[in-house]
Amino acid sequence: MKHKTVEVKNVLRTQAMFENLQSRSMITPGIGLIHGPSGYGKTTTVTYMFNELTVSGHQPLYVRCYATDTPSSFLARVMSEMGAEPMFPLRKMVDYIVRSMNERSLALFVDEADHIVGQAKTMETIRDLYDSTEQPVVLIGMEEIARRISHRKQLFNRISEWVEFKSADIEDVHLFAAELMDSRLTIAEDLLDFIRSKSSGEVRRILIALEKIERAMIASDEDYIDLAGWGDRPLFLTHRR
Ligand SMILES: Nc1ncnc2c1ncn2[C@@H]1O[C@H](COP(=O)(O)OP(=O)(O)OP(=O)(O)O)[C@@H](O)[C@H]1O
Ligand SMILES: [Mg+2]
Numbered sequence: 216m217k218h219k220t221v222e223v224k225n226v227l228r229t230q231a232m233f234e235n236l237q238s239r240s241m242i243t244p245g246i247g248l249i250h251g252p253s254g255y256g257k258t259t260t261v262t263y264m265f266n267e268l269t270v271s272g273h274q275p276l277y278v279r280c281y282a283t284d285t286p287s288s289f290l291a292r293v294m295s296e297m298g299a300e301p302m303f304p305l306r307k308m309v310d311y312i313v314r315s316m317n318e319r320s321l322a323l324f325v326d327e328a329d330h331i332v333g334q335a336k337t338m339e340t341i342r343d344l345y346d347s348t349e350q351p352v353v354l355i356g357m358e359e360i361a362r363r364i365s366h367r368k369q370l371f372n373r374i375s376e377w378v379e380f381k382s383a384d385i386e387d388v389h390l391f392a393a394e395l396m397d398s399r400l401t402i403a404e405d406l407l408d409f410i411r412s413k414s415s416g417e418v419r420r421i422l423i424a425l426e427k428i429e430r431a432m433i434a435s436d437e438d439y440i441d442l443a444g445w446g447d448r449p450l451f452l453t454h455r456r
Contacts, residue, residue: 220263223387236351244373247353251380254419275322280330313347322351329356332363382416403441424450
């Protein structure tokens with residue numbers, strides 16, 4: 216399997232969403248939200264956008280949150296992204312980050328925001344960073360995050376753009392197969408359809424299945440396979456409840 220990001224619908228919608236945030240008018244607030252189930256490609260998409268922005272000279276800040284985060288560790292991670300050492304008291308770090316975001320027009324992406332959405336102080340700090348810079352701030356998390364943020368009115372009201380990651384459709388599965396697999400191999404429509412439905416459209420599981428098929432086809436020197444040809448060899452990890 217090739218290592219690249221495929222521009223499926225969720226990726227295109229996320230790019231459009233960020234462009235809207237960047238080109239918004241003065242009256243529109245600039246916090247964005249990306250949410251959706253695990254394995255749907257949120258982090259991959261944001262990393263891809265990060266690289267594109269970096270190439271075009273608009274490198275943003277990207278931080279991933281951890282279960283053990285506190286306002287202090289969160290700010291220290293943003294500092295380290297900017298190549299700076301932590302400072303105390305915390306107010307100094309906030310000032311430093313605000314100054315840098317303003318001077319260099321830095322957008323801020325906060326991945327795995329589920330870990331901090333329950334922490335009033337960290338969330339308010341993110342709102343402070345946004346209010347003092349008005350640079351785009353994008354929060355990324357799982358399904359629950361939208362509901363949990365909705366309880367933080369001051370932050371919620373500043374969200375002007377959002378993307379909910381949808382399960383991959385058959386067109387997306389086609390695109391993954393075409394762009395990631397060895398180009399000499401063909402998977403029949405019925406097997407692609409089987410992969411889509413059994414994976415529930417979760418990208419992580421789709422790619423695991425495609426890789427298994429690719430490996431098997433190369434091992435047996437086949438260039439075409441359909442559902443009957445695959446037979447009952449396992450493709451998905453299932454568990455009994
Ligand atoms: N557009 C894409 N092109 C290629 N590979 C992708 C794409 N989207 C997702 N993947 C692959 O699918 C896997 C899961 O994606 P990712 O980790 O981005 O999901 P996530 O939504 O961030 O999940 P989580 O909520 O668990 O963090 C990754 O291994 C990634 O390589
Ligand atoms: Mg992720």
